[in-house]
Amino acid sequence: MEALGIQVKERNREEGATIVITHGDGDGICSGALLKRLFPDCLVRFSRPKDLKGELRRLEGVQNLFLCDLAINEGDEQAIIEGISRIASSGTKVFFIDHHPLPPNLRVEGILGATVFHDVEASTSELVYKAFKDRLDPEGVFLALYGAIADYADNTPFVTSELTRWDKRIIYMEAAILVEALTQIRDPEYKLIILEELAQGKKPSEVPNLSFTALEGLRKEYQVYEYVRKYVTVKGDLAIVSQLPFPGYSGKAATYAAAITGAKVGLVVNLRNDRADLSLRTRSLFIDLNDLLRKITRSLGGHGGGHHQAASAQIPSESLEGFLDLLNAFIKK
Ligand SMILES: [Mn+2]
The missing domain is CATH 3.10.310.40 (Diaminopimelate Epimerase; Chain A, domain 1)
Structure with a gap:
């Protein structure tokens, strides 16, 4: 992590020193929860691809910025790249971690000023986990697996191998509780609570009310x-x-x-x-x-x-x- 230049030790000095902007789905929440494990004081908020350029316009004076699981929409690439390099040149360490295909005229190297982890085969949760594995405790791997399953990205070599280490039926069950519950949850404040609980090491089944909400979702699923x-x-x-x-x-x-x-x-x-x-x-x-x-x-x-x-x-x-x-x-x- 030091090699990546993240100033972990100084994170308490100013509020919002680390900001995580992530997608509000299962993969985005697991990605955010992994980063919250690394930076307990970070600010997390949810966004969507279409709002990404607007988010960047508003940011200033941040130490570390993580953009997770947010696609770059075609037509927005110029504004997003400019936004990222503006923030980076003001001294912010910017990380762009995503698995959506880039717009056809954009390459990873074109995202100037950011450290990029990008792979269309893997979930964002897997990419976050792998990028910061050295700093994460071993249980962080479960979040990577839930996020991967949530996004149907469970056939990568990493995920298939990890699934054989544990009881995969339980991993799938936990991931399904998260996914099914999220079909019922719109409120970003509630999603943040879930993210926080996951970051603290709770399993989806241990987050209050989540299993109940998941079963409601499941019943609706059959309807x-x-x-x-x-x-x-x-x-x-x-x-x-x-x-x-x-x-x-x-x-x-x-x-x-x-x-x-x-x-x-x-x-x-x-x-x-x-x-x-x-x-x-x-x-x-x-x-x-x-x-x-x-x-x-x-x-x-x-x-x-x-x-x-x-x-x-x-x-x-x-x-x-x-x-x-x-x-x-x-x-x-
Ligand atoms: Mn995703």
Whole structure:
């Protein structure tokens, strides 16, 4: 860690000396909890890719800044890179740790001023754990595993090997408690409490109320499944579910839509005002949803991206039919 130049000893001198900005999902929370173990006094807050450039604009006088599990949206890369190098040149040590594919015209080396840990194969939690393993106690590994499972990034050599060291059924159960509970939790204050408890070494099942909330989530999960089974329609290679009445379950519903119909891609569309919110999932290794969405949505006046097999997008409602046709055409190629 000294080699990385982090000034651990001075962290108490000024409040907010270390700031962690992370995603509010399971992987982001586990990443943040790992860093909270290293820097107990750090300030943690949650953000989203679309808010990243704004976050950077507001930051000043920080000693260490960690940006975790936050994708760089296409179109924002210039502002984000400028923001990072501005903060870095004021003396802040900036760490960018993420596993989302970078925009096509950006390389890791282009993120100037930051120490970057980036790998699209691994979860952010795994990347954080590996980067600071020497300073973490051995139990930190559980957080890395929960975060990896939460993001379906559990087939890396590190994770598969670690899972054989422990009882993997228990690890999966704990990860599932976290994931299912998070489907029910919107409140960032509550998420921060969970992160804090995890950082202190509690297992998800030991965080007050989390198991109960997870079971509520699980019950709703099966309602979502039933809803998809009833209302899914197929258009070309797409299994489509519209206006899902279960907020927070779009990704899961997209997975079920593809599974139930056998279509290559599952897609959930929620129309709100003049906007269509889309969640897509595929299990095909030959389809790169991140790439397809980045390509297609821009020409339609929207934006989108994510991972190869899990991605989301926003487009104007009136472009929806055109979008579906384009997507089908691209999948055919
Ligand atoms: Mn992630």
